[in-house]
Amino acid sequence: MSASQPAGTATRSLRVVIAEDAALFREGLARLLLDRGHEVVAAVGDAGALLAAVAEHRPDVAVADIRMPPTHTDEGLRAAIELRAGYPGTGVLVLSQYIETRYAARLLEGNAAGVGYLLKDRVADVAEFADALARVAAGGTALDPEVVSQLVRTSRHAQGVATLTPRERDVVALMAEGRSNAGIAAALVVSAGVVEKHVASIFGKLGLPPSEADNRRVLAVLRYLGP
Amino acid sequence: MSSGTGPVNPGAGGLAAALAVVQAPLRARTRRELLFCLVEVPLGLALIAAPVALVVLALVWRFVLRGVGGGGPSPGVVSLGVSFLLLLLLVIMIPRIGREFGRTHRALAASLLAARVGEPAAPRRGHGPGRLLAPLRDGLGWRCAAYQLVKLPVLVVECYAVFSAAVGVANLTYPFWWPLFRNHAPGTHLGPVDVLTPFGVFHVATFAGTWAALAVGTAMVLAAPWIARAGAAADVWLMRGMLGPGRLAQRVADLEQTRALAVEDSAALLRRLERDLHDGAQIRLATLAMNLGLAREKLGEEADPQVRELVESAHQGAKDALVELRNLARGIHPPALDNGLADALATLAASSPLPVDLDTALPQRPAPAIETIAYFCAAELLANAAKHSQASRVAIGLAETGPGGALVLTVSDDGQGGADPVRGSGLSGLVQRARTVDGRVEIASPVGGPTRVTVTLPMHI
Numbered sequence: 130m131s132a133s134q135p136a137g138t139a140t141r142s143l144r145v146v147i148a149e150d151a152a153l154f155r156e157g158l159a160r161l162l163l164d165r166g167h168e169v170v171a172a173v174g175d176a177g178a179l180l181a182a183v184a185e186h187r188p189d190v191a192v193a194d195i196r197m198p199p200t201h202t203d204e205g206l207r208a209a210i211e212l213r214a215g216y217p218g219t220g221v222l223v224l225s226q227y228i229e230t231r232y233a234a235r236l237l238e239g240n241a242a243g244v245g246y247l248l249k250d251r252v253a254d255v256a257e258f259a260d261a262l263a264r265v266a267a268g269g270t271a272l273d274p275e276v277v278s279q280l281v282r283t284s285r286h287a288q289g290v291a292t293l294t295p296r297e298r299d300v301v302a303l304m305a306e307g308r309s310n311a312g313i314a315a316a317l318v319v320s321a322g323v324v325e326k327h328v329a330s331i332f333g334k335l336g337l338p339p340s341e342a343d344n345r346r347v348l349a350v351l352r353y354l355g356p
Numbered sequence: 357m358s359s360g361t362g363p364v365n366p367g368a369g370g371l372a373a374a375l376a377v378v379q380a381p382l383r384a385r386t387r388r389e390l391l392f393c394l395v396e397v398p399l400g401l402a403l404i405a406a407p408v409a410l411v412v413l414a415l416v417w418r419f420v421l422r423g424v425g426g427g428g429p430s431p432g433v434v435s436l437g438v439s440f441l442l443l444l445l446l447v448i449m450i451p452r453i454g455r456e457f458g459r460t461h462r463a464l465a466a467s468l469l470a471a472r473v474g475e476p477a478a479p480r481r482g483h484g485p486g487r488l489l490a491p492l493r494d495g496l497g498w499r500c501a502a503y504q505l506v507k508l509p510v511l512v513v514e515c516y517a518v519f520s521a522a523v524g525v526a527n528l529t530y531p532f533w534w535p536l537f538r539n540h541a542p543g544t545h546l547g548p549v550d551v552l553t554p555f556g557v558f559h560v561a562t563f564a565g566t567w568a569a570l571a572v573g574t575a576m577v578l579a580a581p582w583i584a585r586a587g588a589a590a591d592v593w594l595m596r597g598m599l600g601p602g603r604l605a606q607r608v609a610d611l612e613q614t615r616a617l618a619v620e621d622s623a624a625l626l627r628r629l630e631r632d633l634h635d636g637a638q639i640r641l642a643t644l645a646m647n648l649g650l651a652r653e654k655l656g657e658e659a660d661p662q663v664r665e666l667v668e669s670a671h672q673g674a675k676d677a678l679v680e681l682r683n684l685a686r687g688i689h690p691p692a693l694d695n696g697l698a699d700a701l702a703t704l705a706a707s708s709p710l711p712v713d714l715d716t717a718l719p720q721r722p723a724p725a726i727e728t729i730a731y732f733c734a735a736e737l738l739a740n741a742a743k744h745s746q747a748s749r750v751a752i753g754l755a756e757t758g759p760g761g762a763l764v765l766t767v768s769d770d771g772q773g774g775a776d777p778v779r780g781s782g783l784s785g786l787v788q789r790a791r792t793v794d795g796r797v798e799i800a801s802p803v804g805g806p807t808r809v810t811v812t813l814p815m816h817i
Binding site: 151153154157158160161164196200201202203226227228229230231232249250252253254255256279280282283287 | 649674686699
């Protein structure tokens with residue numbers, strides 16, 4: 130779908146650090162990123178090496194697996210949170226085979242700029258993944274649809290969400306994933322003008338302040354949905 | 357040698373047996389067994405001595421009262437009353453005292469004979485006014501006390517062992533001190549000296565006679581180890597029967613232990629299986645899907661449509677397989693459980709079609725196997741609520757209660773109720789799952805609702 134989209138930020142060559150303990154996936158990911166014209170400055174296998182590599186290379190974006198040695202629980206997530214606090218200029222895209230609600234909450238705590246949380250499956254849709262990576266590197270947001278649907282379900286504003294039409298709910302979900310109006314229009318196969326009308330209606334219904342900038346808009350939606 | 361061809365050489369066997377007999381008194385094992393007999397004798401007599409001591413005490417009391425004299429009720433009545441009270445107290449205390457003695461006997465057997473006798477189950481505590489008399493109902497305590505009586509014949513054997521060893525050694529010394537002390541002037545009249553044997557006393561009047569004492573002493577010293585061994589073995593046999601937990605109780609304890617191991621083992625096995633899937637098949641499939649995605653992009657618009665279709669379907673197939681594999685792995689062991697029940701239940705709640713209120717803070721984490729059981733119980737109950745209850749909200753609560761440490765999981769909904777473990781295989785499976793760790797499931801689900809299911813599990817297995 131978004132492969133046909135104008136590439137936009139995706140054409141910029143990014144400096145990337147990869148942290149993933151499975152060598153097969155790590156190398157595949159590095160090859161994919163090279164193929165898209167990015168530079169993989171370091172590809173490491175654990176959280177400690179990730180922190181060291183980011184300190185050394187100051188990349189545009191770090192891609193981190195959540196479960197890594199030694200405990201194989203959430204060390205990648207903890208490293209990602211540390212990176213977000215210590216290196217605001219570096220986007221952090223967390224990949225995992227599972228979406229955990231509490232993990233998403235910890236990752237997004239306070240601020241959703243320059244952060245992403247995707248299932249590893251999403252890498253298979255190469256163009257969309259490249260877009261997500263570029264968004265995160267540029268300070269935007271890239272959330273897995275599953276994260277968004279969990280946020281919508283557990284939102285403390287379930288009643289506000291209930292007032293939305295089904296189409297508006299689709300738009301909210303895509304907005305929360307971090308997409309721009311153009312991206313939403315492409316995903317729903319409608320014109321940008323239609324999306325703009327939906328967005329205005331949503332902001333009115335949820336009582337959110339209108340905002341032109343994509344990123345601030347995403348933040349407002351996430352804060353609204355947030356646990 | 358009677359036969360050189362036989363498989364067993366009786367001559368050598370006899371020699372070895374003789375050697376064992378000669379060496380037995382010098383062995384460390386013999387020393388320990390004799391020491392055991394030495395300590396057991398007064399200990400064994402103690403419980404029998406206790407009533408005697410009590411009677412003496414009562415007599416002394418009576419004597420004191422008579423000394424005091426004066427008014428009030430007649431001393432005889434008071435004394436009788438006091439004696440009766442003391443006797444009652446003693447009878448009540450017998451099971452408790454029996455248990456304490458039993459503990460000492462078991463400790464002796466463990467430290468001196470390396471014979472482990474299991475501990476019987478603790479006595480049940482009484483409640484209310486019956487509490488004072490609770491010891492009377494302590495069957496195991498009575499059995500421990502009965503051991504003191506039943507072991508009397510064994511006590512005789514143990515006594516003999518100690519006697520044989522001690523007096524035997526004394527008898528060995530006769531020829532050595534005889535010349536030193538029996539060197540009086542000729543013509544002095546001296547009485548004969550007594551020599552103790554297990555079969556009576558004989559008298560020695562001459563130096564030559566002391567050699568007979570030496571011979572008897574040697575026989576006693578050589579026999580003592582075997583008497584001690586027989587006494588100790590009989591005592592241990594009796595202890596196992598009367599001071600231990602009993603065969604049935606021991607079997608229950610063994611089964612509880614092996615069941616706990618089995619439950620823990622199966623939880624660990626599932627965890628490992630999930631990890632293997634995560635690090636193996638899931639990674640390979642994700643990489644495959646990624647490569648197919650890349651291939652699909654590279655094919656471009658001008659490729660053979662048939663090839664493109666094939667690649668696209670392979671790409672989609674790989675992605676679908678990933679989703680299926682993820683759901684499968686999550687069903688085996690949800691990975692968020694590694695971070696605790698609260699995290700895992702949060703994800704469970706977020707993927708439920710019903711809104712879920714969570715209250716899952718716990719002061720400490722239960723054992724991993726317990727967390728797994730609690731998680732799957734919650735998952736089953738949540739799925740049930742979503743499927744059958746027509747509820748609008750579900751609440752999941754976790755709490756730890758009591759000093760014994762029980763984990764209480766409650767899942768309640770505001771639906772139409774009528775949940776029945778007899779009809780729903782899901783609920784009966786839940787009960788089975790909880791029972792593997794002695795957990796309980798209480799279902800309150802009147803027709804018309806609401807439904808509240810309480811699962812109580814131990815914190816540790």
